[in-house]
Amino acid sequence: MHVLAATNNLYPDPSATGSGRYNYEVGRRLVERGHRVSVITRQRGDAPARETVAGMDVYRYGASVPRLPATMRTIEGLVESVRAREPVDLVSFHGALSSFGVDRATPDAVPRTYTIHGLWGVEYRDRLVDPSPWAAPYHWLNRTLRHRVEGRVLGHSDAAVVLSEFQRGRVRDHHPDAPPVRVVPGGVDVERFAPLDGPAPEAFGGEDISLLTVRRLTPRMGLETLLDAFARVVDDGLDAHLYVGGDGPLRGDLAARAERLGVASDVTFLGYVPEDDLPGLYAGADAFVLPTLELEGFGLATLEALASGTPVVGTTAGATPEILGPLESRPEVPEPLLVPPGERDALADRLAAWARLSASERAAAGEACRAYVLDAGYTWAAVTDRLEALFGDVRAGSASGGTDSQ
Template identity: 35%
Template structure:
């Protein structure tokens, strides 16, 4: 590990005040080899309104059409950056409805499932049209595949690369061939080396960006993920949420929302429920999400004799997620690999529901400042089982509903993260 990055991690882990950690996410808007200062004094003194800058956001898909963590982040930034003095235009794969619904702010260049050649041609054409209409002050690239063909068309414009995760490594956990994985990694390296500054979601992903892609730590800034806290905040209580969803009132309930792929740890979670059931006999876990493992996971549930304790809910619409989080006593993120931040952790906290996470990637960074009890001691089904049972039985002291909501709002709400992102964009322009 790079010495500068390691020392930063050490400072974060040895901070003595939980309150300070909650108010000051370590390293936000700082190079990885610098410690962040106390932001309280800066916030108390008036500062001049920053000048307006123009950004071009190169995303992947449009969230309303193909929901995903990266897509949610891009849509959130497009919505919230203008209030920080950053005008936005977006480029994504999507239907013409995207242009209409965003009043022309976001340009769809091709359908997401169109042949790659058609997508690239459409992407280049759209990028040139946007450039000719108005040259941006900064280009923000969120997805390497779509950034690679067009960054050269903005040769004199500073680029900020948002690193949402190792695209090649994520495909390696699926059914992709090794040649495909190598091509993806090459595309990533090409794009990442062209960034003037790089935004990562966590210290963990900063380490990945440096070690695997050779990006210099001095160019890396940590800006955590964001959620629309108001969307997940509701006055509805747990009983009312369960009534609305047709769920039982008299059972301890767990909730997990994940793509059903192997690295998400759903297999471990199902196995863990065999342990939880021994200590909490009436427990019920609902797993929301879709993916290629759906049939295999249902077979695993049946084989373990857990059909009365684990339910696969399939895809849950974004509008219904706050109710599902609110209905649960505890939510869980059981990821086994490649988790840079985990937006679902903050969604749960914004809903007032504590979340138990595995000690993988950036998950501890997202929740440990609120409470170390939210982070399991290790991965695997045994640690999951013991931790979840302990949480339901009150043996793990979890933060209250009010504490969860306050932590999410003060650290990860849209205006908070948009301001930090805008500061990085201005730094890239000015440096």
């Protein structure tokens, strides 16, 4: 089977996101199973226009909003190049911009699936930090166009894929005419993300408890609440340090907030964390914190931390309870993992409770976290199994069947 994937980014390109990692992990495994995978993606950094990545044929295009018609023509030309080498059996959409161009250039008879990692218009709204009221018409138009482009690609797809029940509900709310929606949870590379076999990374100091979060620094991530809760943990006399990985528009505001709270010396802003450094950070932390306020569509970072043997304290926002809820019932997990979003005191109490556990209790909980990931099938091999089956259903005209559909 020749699969053409359309995505806005692809690991290991610079600034690749979770969807880029998803495409890389699934794509390379499809290649290992004997399929051909071509990828059309946006060019980032100094990545070449054409190359082979983990057996996948990768085609990159430059993108510019003022030159959008030219961008679409470029994408359409790349589709023609892909099809000239070998007919495409199925198109797998990821990200509306790339998918829109690929959809236009692909014959209607070719089956299509659309994996929705996040709703494009909603995510655009989230990235706005105190937008000027004078720009409101522009932002409204931008959100509306994104929603319509996304809807058009969905309307041309035979099946939609989401990573959680939460996201399935949101797709149905925003796109009621969407095709059948299947839930295929994300995965984690359990060989790469594993407990430490040696000392903790140099990024960590000598404190008793190291708390870690890795997030894009935007309003919905709940980092203000995390800082407020952490300040209470420090005030309670616990020897803890908070490490904040990631960058974004709130970086300066968060640093100033830590200063005002009197915990600037207890908080380290790591900035952008390269992919190669993530496994050591996850495994070296005593707990990972996911303080999201809203729109947590799945949470690959949650799985990466758990696979590393690191407990995750998260909020009930979005899909996080789907991952952490079953884990809470394991006897080796002595404290709850979930708190309501935006509640400082609840988060502070939970972090303090985990910080007060003995080393042996934390070790047992960490082992249970990794075992849970393996038992629940949160691996890229399992994800690829389910997608491969879906692709077969779509090609056979039975996308609405199977245990993942409702």
